[in-house]
Amino acid sequence: xxxxxxxxxxxxxxxxxxxxxxxxxxxxxxxxxxxxxxxxxxxxxxxxxxxxxxxxxxxxxxxxxxxxxxxxxxxxxxxxxxxxxxxxxxxxxxxxxxxxxxxxxxxxxxxxxxxxxxxxxxxxxxxxxxxxxxxxxxxxxxxxxxxxxxxxxxxxxxxxxxxxxxxxxxxxxxxxxxxxxxxxxxxxxxxxxxxxxxxxxxxxxxxxxxxxxxxxxxxxxxxxxxxxxxxxxxxxxxxxxxxxxxxxxx
Numbered sequence: 001x002x003x004x005x006x007x008x009x010x011x012x013x014x015x016x017x018x019x020x021x022x023x024x025x026x027x028x029x030x031x032x033x034x035x036x037x038x039x040x041x042x043x044x045x046x047x048x049x050x051x052x053x054x055x056x057x058x059x060x061x062x063x064x065x066x067x068x069x070x071x072x073x074x075x076x077x078x079x080x081x082x083x084x085x086x087x088x089x090x091x092x093x094x095x096x097x098x099x100x101x102x103x104x105x106x107x108x109x110x111x112x113x114x115x116x117x118x119x120x121x122x123x124x125x126x127x128x129x130x131x132x133x134x135x136x137x138x139x140x141x142x143x144x145x146x147x148x149x150x151x152x153x154x155x156x157x158x159x160x161x162x163x164x165x166x167x168x169x170x171x172x173x174x175x176x177x178x179x180x181x182x183x184x185x186x187x188x189x190x191x192x193x194x195x196x197x198x199x200x201x202x203x204x205x206x207x208x209x210x211x212x213x214x215x216x217x218x219x220x221x222x223x224x225x226x227x228x229x230x231x232x233x234x235x236x237x238x239x240x241x242x243x244x245x246x247x248x249x250x
Contacts, residue, residue, distance in 0.1 A: 004122075005036045006071065007129050010115030012084040013072035022075045025082075033074035040065045095139040097192050104191060105146060107237035110153045112146070119145050121152035128153055140193050144184060151183030152176070154229040162225055174211055175222060182226035187233065 002016060016036065019029050041064050048056040072082040095101055105112075111127040117135070121128050128149045136142040155162030155176065162179070164172035188194065211218050 002036060002038070003118075005034075007116035007118060007120075008113070009034060009071075011071040011073045013082060014084075015072040015082045016069045017072070017075070018067055018069050022070065022078065025078050027072075027075045027078040027082075029070050029075050033070050035068045035070060038067045038069045040067065095143070095193070098139060100191050101139065101143045101193075104187070104233075104237045105143070105150070108150060108153075108233055109236065110150060119149055121149045123152075123156055126153075126156060126158070143191065143193060144188055147187035148180050148184040150187070150233055151180040151226065151229040154183075154232045155179070160225075160228060160232060162229075175218065178211070178219075178222045179225045179229060182223055183229040183233075186226060186230040190230070190234065 005011070006014075016038065017025075022029055041062070043060050043062050046059045046061050048058050050056075072078055075082075113127055113129050114132045116129060117131055119128075119130050128146070130142070130146060130149065133139070133142050136145070154160050162176070164175045
C-alpha cells in the first residue's frame with residue numbers, strides 16, 4: 001500500500017512516520033500533506049481468571065491498530081538522513097525515431113503518470129505508472145517499457161477485456177505478461193526500435209516455460225491476444241504515425 005502511495009504521489013523518501021514521531025525528530029508535517037494509513041496487527045495473552053469451576057485458560061487476543069502516517073517528503077525539518085540525496089537527472093538521449101515514438105503514444109488515450117522507480121499498469125484506477133524519462137538510458141528504452149505497459153492497458157475490462165483465469169488459473173498472470181511482451185515487441189518493430197531486455201524477463205522465463213510445457217497451444221493464444229493489443233494501440237495512431245514516417249523519410 002505504501003509503495004503504491006509513493007508511486008502515485010512521486011515520493012522519493014522511503015521513510016514514513018506519524019505526526020508525533022516527526023515532532024520527536026524535530027520535524028513538522030506540512031499543512032497540505034497527504035495522509036496515508038498503516039495497520040499494525042498483533043496478539044496479546046490475556047491471563048485466565050478464577051471462577052467457580054476453577055482457573056480459566058489463558059487466551060490469545062488478536063487486535064488491529066491503525067495509524068495516520070506521512071512520507072518524509074511531506075515533512076519539513078527532519079535530519080538529512082530521512083531525505084533522499086538528489087540525483088541529477090540523466091540527460092535524455094533522444095531517438096532517431098522520436099517523431100514516430102511521440103506520434104504513436106500521444107495518440108493513445110491512456111493516463112500515464114511519471115515518477116517512482118517502477119513501471120506498471122494499475123487496473124483498479126486505470127492508469128500507467130512510469131519512472132521519469134530521464135531515469136532510462138535512452139528514449140528507445142523508455143518507449144519499449146511504455147509499449148509493454150500500454151499492452152497491459154488494452155486488457156482492461158472497458159477495452160479488450162482480456163482475462164485468462166478460467167483457462168490458466170494461477171498461471172494467468174504469466175500469460176498476461178507474455179501477451180504484453182509479445183505486444184511490446186510488435187510495437188517496437190512497428191516503430192523500428194530494438195526490443196529491450198528487461199530485468200524482469202529472467203523471472204518470467206521459468207513461468208513461461210512451465211506454461212508452454214503444460215499447454216502447447218498457449219503461445220498461439222498469447223500471440224493472438226498480443227496482435228489484438230497491438231492493433232488496438234495502432235488504430236489510435238495510424239494517421240499520425242504515418243504522417244511522421246513520411247516526414248522522416250523526406
